Amino acid sequence: MSDLFYRNACSSTNDEITEVLLYPRSNFVGLYTFNQIKGRGQYGNSWASVAEQNLAYTVAVKTSCILHSDFLFNYYTAIAVQNYLANLTEKIVKIKWPNDIIVKNKKVVGILIEKKKINQENYFIIGIGINILQEEFDEISNAGSLLTQTGERFNLKQFTENLHSFLIEKLTHIPGDDEILAQFNSNLFKKDEISVFELDKTRQNGIIRNADENGEIWIELEKSGLKSFYHKEIKLLY
Ligand SMILES: Nc1ncnc2c1ncn2[C@@H]1O[C@H](COP(=O)(O)OP(=O)(O)OP(=O)(O)O)[C@@H](O)[C@H]1O
Ligand SMILES: O=C(O)CCCC[C@@H]1SC[C@@H]2NC(=O)N[C@@H]21
Structure with missing residues (x-):
């Protein structure tokens, strides 16, 4: 069972999911918007989103459901997103260590995983930003979108709903550490180059x-x- 919530606008889905989790929910709770105003990236960087072109999505998972170390869990999330995109496009999709997703040499996805305690329950808050329809990236030289990198215009809502279902399936069946590492390394950006x-x-x-x-x-x-x-x-x- 899962819940997926939509908001017309959000400051940061990683922050606003806290409000959603105050009420009893299923094991996987998602929140998304196509208009994130104060997106946060890793190391206190900001994450830029153009309204109605890009996806800001967060899924919260109880840490008690996850037995792996934090970084292996991080790797596994990147693998899951990489798998989802690789199923949608013929273009090469890779993971830039530790967890950026690169499509044809440009960063299309950023992932920010945080741990939070809400209502006596510990969660992994998995925030995923995906550039979908944006065409210009003036200030971010290594960024691209699914449109710029694949030429395809994905339907934002359908893309998100399918992503949520796909991730839940993946997070419900997490493989062992060795398998995670093997999958991660076989999709590593610039490996052996x-x-x-x-x-x-x-x-x-x-x-x-x-x-x-x-x-x-x-x-x-x-x-x-x-x-x-x-x-x-x-x-x-x-
Ligand atoms: N929509 C976006 N698409 C891609 N990058 C973005 C976007 N918005 C902000 N950025 C930021 O642009 C910067 C460039 O990404 P890059 O991968 O080079 O940085 P990084 O993750 O800090 O690098 P590294 O992991 O190599 O140290 C990052 O700070 C990233 O968060
Ligand atoms: O590469 C990075 O620096 C990580 C970027 C993570 C962005 C996503 S968008 C959804 C969620 N909400 C946020 O404020 N950040 C993450």
Whole structure:
């Protein structure tokens, strides 16, 4: 059983879902809008949305339903969204570590997972922003939408309802840690390709090898060999 709520406008769906969860609900509660006004990204960044073009969606899941470590749960959410998009398009859909979704080299999806206690219950609050119909990304150079990257115009409401059902199915059947890691690594953006990174304010070439069970990424760097990094210790430039 699930509930999916719609609002004409929201500040942030990750914040407003708290109000929805004050009342007894099913195990998976979704809230979405096509007009998010104060979207939040990772590390306190803001998440930009153009009204009636992009989706802001949050699904809340009781943490008691989830046995995995936080970052494996993060990885699994990214896999689920990647799978959903890959089923909709022939274009290449990848996961940029740790959890951005890239379609044909542009960031189309951002995911922000937070933990909150509401009414004595602990939740994973999974916020997913998807650029769907937006055509111009003047200030965000690496961003794109499903329209710019696939040429397809998806119906916003249908897209959201199908996404919600798909995610619930995925979150109801979470595989083991090894399987999550294997699926994550097989969809990793730039895996085994020469890339340019920024590390300690300098640039160097390297090759992404794999994400591991500790939440680190292993990169073979031209100058210092194979090393592992946590998020924000190294930046993939291109
Ligand atoms: N609608 C949007 N689509 C794509 N990116 C957006 C959007 N709105 C805001 N952004 C922000 O643009 C920035 C660029 O994304 P990018 O993936 O380069 O940053 P990042 O996630 O901080 O990078 P990294 O994980 O490599 O350190 C991010 O801060 C992202 O949150
Ligand atoms: O890449 C990122 O920085 C994460 C962006 C997450 C954006 C989504 S949109 C729905 C939910 N509500 C928010 O305020 N943020 C998330």
